[in-house]
Amino acid sequence: MKSTRRDLFLFAGGSAAGALLTPAPWRLITDTALWSENWPGVPAPPRGEIRTRFTNCSLCRAGCGVRARCVGDQPVQLTGVASHPLSRGVLCPFGLTAHHLPYHPARLKQGPHERALAAVSAAIGSGDRVAVLDLQPGRTASWTYRRAMAALKNGVYLTNGPSVAYDLHQAKTVLSFGVPVLDGWGTPGNVIAARENFRLIQAEPVESRTATLADVWLPVQPGDEDATALAMAGELGADGSALVLDHRGPAAAMALNQRLGALGRTVVARPEAPVPVEWRSAAPATALAQVEDRSIRVLLIDESAVDGYVPWYQIERKLVLDNPVVVTFTASHGGYARHAQYALPTAVYPEISEDIPTAIDSVAATFRLSTALIAPPAGIVNPAEWIATLAGLAEGDTIRERADGIHDSGRGAIYTPADGKTVAVKDLTAEAFWKSLGEAGCWIDEPRHARAPETTTAVSEPHAHDSDVDLPLVAWLAGPSSPPLLSPLMTKLYQESNLRLAPNRVALHPSDARAARLADGVHAFFQTRLGRCGVDVTIDPGLPAGVVQLGTAPGILDVYRPGIRAKVVPA
Amino acid sequence: MTHANQPTKAARYGMTIDVDRCNGCGACMVACAVENNIPPVPEANDRKGLTWIRVFRVDNGEQGSARRSAYVPMMCQHCGADAPCVSVCPQHAVDVDPATGIVGEMPQRCLGCRYCMAACPYHARYFNWWDPAWPPGMEKTLNPGVTPRMRGVVEKCNFCHGRWHAAKQLAAANGQPDGPVSYTPACVEACPTGVIRFGDLNDAENPVARSVRENGSFRLLETLGTEPKVYYRSRKDWVRQIAAAPKPGQRKENGNG
16 A cells, blocks of 8 residues: 555544543643643742741731731731730721831831931921921820920920710710721721621711611711711700710810710720829920921931821921921822922831730720831831930930839739739739730720810811812711831732722712712812812712712812812813 | 542531621721731722722612611621532632541642623622732731732632631541541631631530521521621611622612622
8 A cells, every 4th residue: 555645644633633632632631730730920939947926016006916927036927916805806907917018118227317317407406386287196206306396496285186086885875977987997896896896886987897787877078077066965965974076176066075974984084004104294286286486497207116197288287388398207209298398118017016005995995015016127216215305305214114114113913814814913023014015015094084175176177168069969978097108919809899988089979079079089180279189089879969988098088178168070 | 639538527617607797997908917927918909909808888778877888898608518719720720628628729730711700799809910029028927827929819618617727637636536627717816806706517515516596697698508607797688788689680679799
């Protein structure tokens, strides 16, 4: 038989076709696993000894207890501590991802240290007013600022922190005007534990997360809070079992809380852990509004720990017109670094050991340390040390001094997460107390030291204004302000799920969006009579018409105040 | 997943989720992503996102003060033996483990054809569109118990299979007989309100197994017969109506999700 070239091709083709009917090609496809298992683009997780370490979260003043699962010394997972007396095993989403923050791509790592020091020193030498704005008062660093300002001529210590604390466990009814009680307002674990015992009435125009789970949701428009409160006061009773919270601040609800008998019972003066006697001659805390306009030459802003945001327009009017020097200590470019001449980088949690002030929902003073889990990078600044050096304060371990002061008081007890035990301070030596604090212990004072707050009156600004006529919308914040840096993983998850409004976004009802000729996702300007800023637009049919819901980016907060009218215009 | 050493007594792990108490904080999503090394791809959006659990906001379709919303955490529902995703996979990359009832996904076998995504009635599977990449330094925070997956494969919830393995190893080290073990997935551990609970549905004494038999308990798209092992609870009729599958040709009248 003679074979031709055609036969050869037929044989080859037939063999190839026949091979497809055998398991061989499918086996080859399956074996792609052998390649993909070692795909070069897939990073390998770290290997090493698995350890458990404890700390307290310092992202906000809730200071929840944290159990860190570490590979070697590197935390790879953060969870709550179930036996913790304050946080009760709960961590919020921010806290769950805080171990990512040191690696945030937008983190500030370098700053003009020498130039900032020279500029501040020169301005202080001229004898003009110098001020520290502390965005989270009550810390040991806060007392360093107060002592530094007392040491400097014309030094002023400014705060914006809450002057009161609330006891939800004693409340039978909570009337909340737009306060996100169930969404990051207090210590999440404590609020959830108290929630079963009080009736929650949530009054706000938007059905927020808190409104969703409230017993009653009252869709009240911004500006109608006071009228609603007066109308409901009779129903709440005056035996001190009702409590009123207001998104405009404690002062806005002070008169009603006084009428309800809540002061000294469920509303108390913000408690603070004892301090050494020699610190008590420090500068007093001054509210920013009490400082006369155009009087501050040097302003130092500690943004490393924040508890709310002060709009820049409120700060700017206090600065002298002629060459003010503003230095901000921050981990991000996004906050006051946009306005300051000098932005100096700070450590982020969990890189530095620092203490956490008492939470807003604790009527007993607390003291706990956020012990460092990893080392900070080179080049970062400790704001307290920087300002203490500037004022010529003697160097020392101020946190240890304060811990000794607490121990000397003999008050309260300390809980240690490693063994879950609570020991009275009077049963511990100073060294043992300090050791427990270093192991993420939590000192809690006796509640009997709680006292009624000073009654203050809110400084109200008119809602309507001549220039408001072309501002058809009422601005409403979407939730509590978030930390300056968020884990990129968390940002991604909320972005793709639309579960939270991104900080740089505003949300509108479809009819309002149509009237403004805005489409979903477009870039636009959010405008009030305080100014305007660039935002991205989300159209949400769940919102009521006439309300623009705001993310909490500093740029938006700079042109916002409660109840302000606004419009959104195409970019 | 191999079944050469099947335990003598099989478990049937399942979940209950109390919709009425979920505040939509998203802690479950975040904890799941940390546990399972989900990469923080910045380009992700609601259609190309990668997550093993997503919290959806649903409402009763009303406007104004009559409007009511609820939050529904959605993950793989871990259907019964006839899970739709299993039968369509050409690579046998998906199976239902008879030892646990967990619907497993093997990314190393996955070709990325996405038949399983099309077959899943719960849209609980996600395609990995991008190379897994973390910002410089952040790869140090990866969970060593879970291998990151490569681009081009489908991913989904596996009830924290890494934790199940760890629990099995611990039980073996402690000399316990082979069989169901108790463990806690990351979302359950992180849920601040205790909305999500997890346990062995075959264990009649387990609180989770008891609660699935209570009134108000339901499963998503129950009429499809997929026998999911994730049970939801709600006292609100409109929530339960949203969860029910419309029969073919019947339009859903209420609800807006």
